[in-house]
Amino acid sequence: GESVGLHLPTLSVQEGDNSIINCAYSNSASDYFIWYKQESGKGPQFIIDIRSNMDKRQGQRVTVLLNKTVKHLSLQIAATQPGDSAVYFCAEIGGSYIPTFGRGTSLIVHP
Amino acid sequence: DGGITQSPKYLFRKEGQNVTLSCEQNLNHDAMYWYRQDPGQGLRLIYYSQIVNDFQKGDIAEGYSVSREKKESFPLTVTSAQKNPTAFYLCASTVKMELYGYTFGSGTRLTVV
Numbered sequence: 001g002e003s004v005g006l007h008l009p010t011l012s013v014q015e016g017d018n019s020i021i022n023c024a025y026s027n028s029a030s031d032y033f034i035w036y037k038q039e040s041g042k043g044p045q046f047i048i049d050i051r052s053n054m055d056k057r058q059g060q061r062v063t064v065l066l067n068k069t070v071k072h073l074s075l076q077i078a079a080t081q082p083g084d085s086a087v088y089f090c091a092e093i094g095g096s097y098i099p100t101f102g103r104g105t106s107l108i109v110h111p
Numbered sequence: 112d113g114g115i116t117q118s119p120k121y122l123f124r125k126e127g128q129n130v131t132l133s134c135e136q137n138l139n140h141d142a143m144y145w146y147r148q149d150p151g152q153g154l155r156l157i158y159y160s161q162i163v164n165d166f167q168k169g170d171i172a173e174g175y176s177v178s179r180e181k182k183e184s185f186p187l188t189v190t191s192a193q194k195n196p197t198a199f200y201l202c203a204s205t206v207k208m209e210l211y212g213y214t215f216g217s218g219t220r221l222t223v224v
Contacts, residue, residue: 009151032211043117043201043215044154089153097208098169101146101153 012108019080021105023073023090030092034099035064035075038087047075047088077107085109113138117202117216123224124189124196132187132219134202142208143185147171148199148218157200160185161208189221197223 013019025033031052036044050057050064050073057064063076073090089104115136124130134143142161146154156169160179174193179185185204189196202216 034211034213041218041220043115043203043217045215046213049211093211097211098156098159099211099213101155103151103153 009103010106010108012110013080015080015082015109015111017080019075019077019084019107019109021075021077021088021107023075023102025071025073025090025092025100027092027094027100028068028071030094030100032093033064033066033073034091034093035062035073036089036091037084038089038104040086044089080107080109082109082111115202115204115214115216117200117219119219120217122219122221124221125224127191129188129190130221132189132200132202132221134185134187134216135183136185136202136204136214137183138204138206138214139182140204140206140214141182142205143179144203144205144213145169145175145177145185145187146201146203148201154201157187159208196221 034049035047037047038044048059048062048064050066061078065074087104087106089102091099091101093099118133144159145157148154155171157175158169158177160166163182166177166179176188200219203213205213
């Protein structure tokens with residue numbers, strides 16, 4: 001079946017650096033993508049979303065980029081802070097309305 | 112404040128026992144979902160319900176059962192038929208299935224002892 005995956009399981013950065021977390025998706029029919037942040041022992045929290053008719057969307061300190069040509073999604077976090085340490089994962093949604101979730105990348109921010 | 116409440120936060124099950132995980136929402140959402148999360152894996156869908164008194168199997172429904180007698184509640188029973196139940200279980204809801212604003216609960220960690 002179709003799947004969503006992440007290139008790097010762990011990303012370590014220094015406080016203040018910019019972080020980039022990547023996600024590859026395989027279902028070309030997916031038209032909506034979401035990034036979630038999950039802290040240890042907690043439920044996922046919505047960060048930002050993007051529809052397939054967009055290439056870029058910005059939020060507060062976060063930017064999502066969508067490259068439909070290579071089926072690639074990325075989450076950029078500016079000026080990463082220790083509180084950003086968590087697992088980040090993407091989700092893709094197509095016609096079935098049921099999201100497919102990626103495995104996640106663990107972001108570790110060193111003070 | 113509106114949200115989803117999962118209880119208990121930690122649950123221990125003996126071999127051969129059935130256990131029920133609670134999920135309650137006061138968001139007036141029609142659709143509710145149960146996911147299982149294992150280390151290093153993405154969320155996997157167990158069951159979902161689009162509306163009261165209706166529910167559908169997800170990708171890994173074997174060994175689980177649900178009910179949706181009230182809009183606010185979507186309990187998940189992990190039966191003795193589930194051979195590897197130790198996992199983190201997440202409940203989520205959306206206004207409707209075709210609207211993607213998922214709200215997640217804080218999860219229940221189930222451990223077989």
